[in-house]
Each structure stands twice: as C-alpha cells, then as structure tokens.
Amino acid sequence: MAIDSVASDAAGPSAESVFGPARRRIGEKVIAVVLFCAAATSVVITIGIVISLAGETLAFFADKAVSVSGFLTGAQWTPLFSDPQFGIRPLVQGTLIITGIALVVAIPLGIGTAAFLSEYASPRLRSALKPILELLAGVPTVVFGYFALTFFTPSILKGLLGMDVSVFNGLAGGIIVGVLIVPTVASVAEDAMSAVPQSLREGAYGLGASRRQVTVRVVVPAALSGITAGIVLGASRAVGETMVVLIAAGQVPTTSLDPRGPMETMTAFIGATGKGDVPTGSTGYKAIFAVGFALFLMTLILNAISIRFVRRYRQVYE
C-alpha cells in the first residue's frame, strides 16, 4: 500500500502515460507466441529435411531394382543405366578418400595457423591475418572448383610435380577441399588455444620452457579437445562439399583407390543427377534422396561429435 501511494504521488508522467495502458500485455503474449513460431520454423525445416529424405529413401528401397543389402555392399553404382546397379560403396569410398586427402592437408595447415595466431602473432599481425582467413572462407566453392580444374591439376600436379593425373582427379579435388576447410579448422582450434588459461603458460615459462615448448607441450595438449572439434567440423564440411569435387574430381563412380584418377563422391552424384531433369518418381530421382540421406546422417554424426568436444573444453576452462 505504502509503495503504491508513493508511486502515484511522485511527480512526472506515470508509467501508464509513458508506456501505454497495461492491457497491452495481451499483445506481449501474442508477440511471444509469434516469436516462438519463428524460432520453431527451424525445427520444421529439419523435420522437412528428414521426412523428404526418409520418405523417398523408403520408396527407393521399395523399388524392384534395389535391395538394401545391394545398396550397402554393392560395388557398382550405375543408376541411370538400363540395367541399373545401386551399390553405394563407390560413392562412399570416393567421399572418404577425398575427405581423407583434405584432412591430410587441412590438419597441419589448420593447427599450424591456429598455433601461429594464438601463440606467436602480434595483435597487429593477427588483425591483419584473420580477415584474410575470413576472406578465404568466403570465396564461393565454385571458384575453388574452377581453380582446381583449370590451374591446380594442369599447372601444379602435372606441370610442377610431373604427376600422371587425369583431367578430373580425386587428388586435386581433395587437396583443394583441404585448403577450403583450413579456415574452419583454424578458427575452432584457435578459439580453443586462446581459451587455455594464461597461468598454465606462465607455469611452464617459470620452469624454463621456451615458447615452442609451451606451445607444443602445454597449449596444444590443453586445447586438444577443441582442436579435435575443429578437425571433425572440417571433416564434416569436406564430406558435404559439392562444387569442388563435382567440377574437378569427375563423375565416375569407381572402387579404384587411386586418387590420380577420376572418382565420384556422394555430393557430386547428387549434383550431377539433380542437374538433369530427372523425372519425379524414377529410381534415379529416388536415388538422390537415398544418397542425400546417407550424407545427412554422416554430417549429423560428425557434427554431434564436434559439439561434444567443444563442450568438453568449455567445461574445463570457462
């Protein structure tokens, strides 16, 4: 009661005259509901992805030409032939080889960049390098595809290194995808290294360690879960990368392990098949969804692993 009377006695405009009548609170509820609906849209999108993929995938397996065991273990992928074979192994293998090559490139480059930025670079150098890395991350992947096909394969692999590679080859695709994911690996790894408490470094310096020893034996081990998260996230991007492999690695599903020859990844198959006007309901059309579903699951698992690792280093240091 006392508080009420003080409020109404106070000079100046009342809360009501400034903010409008109190019944606008019904509006508040409406706004909250509207905003919730907006946020829930993202869940609807996910459900849409899963239903569209799973539905057509089921229809794909119901097709007479397809069997689940043949899909999982078959070594031939020829969906558009008159006698189609649907063994996903060549596509998965192509994806894994390209991702493997990409990681071989991106792990040293990404961790090296992260360590340099976090432990060695002056603030000025850092603020110059980081936007360039962002720029690298912002270059459309179709541009990297062009680069891999018209420069990297003919001038570097064939010209400079004298390798016997075909025009379309997995090696160029993998290496360029590797460069492409360096910013991803580096930025997550750098966040983790920067989150290592200064006291750990000072403790090591106090014992007479050099900066190199602090970096290699203190910072990197302490940031290992974050570094792993960056690598896994990079792998997930490499698995899902489409344009570079579609343009530069070729569209030949093969079980050959030789990266100097052409190979087809899951994403490249989806792109190459979806580009043509595949009739709705044909087995080829359904195959897009089956491969897409497998791709979706792979990236989902990799992403879940990455989130788990990130959470681990956050728990320890923050």
Added chain:
Amino acid sequence: MTTRAESSRPVSEVLGVPPAAHKVRDRSFVLLLGALTSVALIVLAVLLIDTAIDGVPQLSLSFLTSFPSAFPAKAGIESAITGTLWLMGVVTFVIVPLGVASALYLEEFADNSRWWNRIIEVNIQNLAAVPSIVYGILGLAYIVRGPLSLGRTVLAGGLTLALVVLPVVIITGREALRAVPPSIKEGALALGATRWQAIWRQILPASIPGIATGVILSISRAIGETAPLILVGAATFVAFNPTGLDSPFTALPLQIFSWISQPNDEFRMLAAAAIIVLLVLLVLLNAVAIRLRNRYQQRW
C-alpha cells in the same frame, strides 16, 4: 618421496633439451608455423591472380549487358546478374524477419530449462552444419515439386537459399543481441516498460548494427551458393531477365558452373570473368559489413 625425487630432476631432463640447442629449434619452429600459416594465403593469392589473368581480358561492358550465348564472343552475364539480384531480394525478405524473430525468441524469451527450447537451440546448431546440397534436395522435393510446387522459379530458388543461410542469421543475430548489456534492459524494465517495450525500444535499436552485419554476411554466403541452385534452378541457359517471382532464372554461380562444364577453353575464360564479377560483388558486400561493424559497434 616420489615428489621429492621428481622435483629434483634437472630442468633439462624435464623439458628435454639443454637451452643452447633451443634457439635453433625455436627459430625453425616459428618458421614452420609461419610457413603453414602462409600456405592458405598463398593459395588464395594464386587463385585470385590466375582468375584475373584468365578473366580480365574478357571483361567489358558488353559482357555485363549480354545474355548467355552459344558463341563465346557474344555471351554475357546480364541475366545471371539480374537473377542473382532477384534471388538476394527474396533471401533478404525471408531471412530478416524470420532470423531476427528467432534470435529474439531464443535470447529474450526462451526459458532454457524447457526441453522444447533446448531442442530449438541444438537444432539450429545442427542445421548450420547440414551440407548446402541437402537443402537443395529439400528444395527440389518440397519447393520446386511436391507440396509447394513452385517450379524452377526465382521464388523457389530464393526460398531454398534462405533456408541455407537462416541458421547463420539466427546465430549472428543472437550474438548481436547478447552484446547489449543487461543493464539497458533492466533499466527499461525498472521504469515500468513491459518486456516487449524494453526489447523493441532499447535492445533492438542497440543491436541493429550487429544484426545487419550478420544479415549482410549471410547474403554474401547465399550469393556464392551453387550446389542447392543446381538442384532447384537447373535452367542454365536463360537468355532473358527474370520478370517476377514466378519467372525461370539463372544466377552468377550457376552461369559460372555451366561455363566451367563446357570443354571449350573460351567458355572457361568467360567463367573466369564471371568469377571476377562475383568476387567484386562479394568484396563490396563485405566492405559494407565491416564498415557497419566498425562504425556503429558500441563499446559498453
């Protein structure tokens, strides 16, 4: 006893090498890290130079104002540029309200102890990592064909791209909202403002530069996205400008891809020229974003 024994070990044994040998190793280690860091930058530089060498000679006013053609000398990117602008219009129109509203809900309204709010949050994180070609499949199945059946139109392409970048808008929007100190909101609430009044008149205005930066960066990502458009766009030989949302379209990245796919070297040179136009567009957008960030970013 054991601790004593350990602490009495000489430094060189604990750390490995005597200090004199450190210098050489330390030097070479810095050089190694510097070299590793510069590889990605060198690739970027070589990429830009190579594209410029191939593409700059092809650039001309008539290249910008001609339609694609079977003859390389006559081909241009007018329909690709207008198509890209139309797509970006649709993307902006969708992601700004949807992205900002989602970010507002998650930052200001969501009670994190409720399971549905946690699901929304984890879900957005996961959506951000879904490969863009999967959105292309979704667009093909639900937007081009299926329930919406919009056909291979500007609207279908724009909606699909909007889905691709929506998680980015939400995540950057949340960061912008979080950067506004709670004291601003608490002050407004203490003066008797309702929750929405505090948000609409205090928090949102203060976070607009951050939100706008996120939106621009998302649009610049959407501009370069090719994979989803391959599935929903497909019409790569479009010799006319879009006339509306229901019009077939091509776009810069699609046109680039279709020219790269030609075995003819002259078309590949055209692709390089179109890449330059695309990159210039991206640099301009990013410059605007960086300016916004530097100019209006408030330090609290």
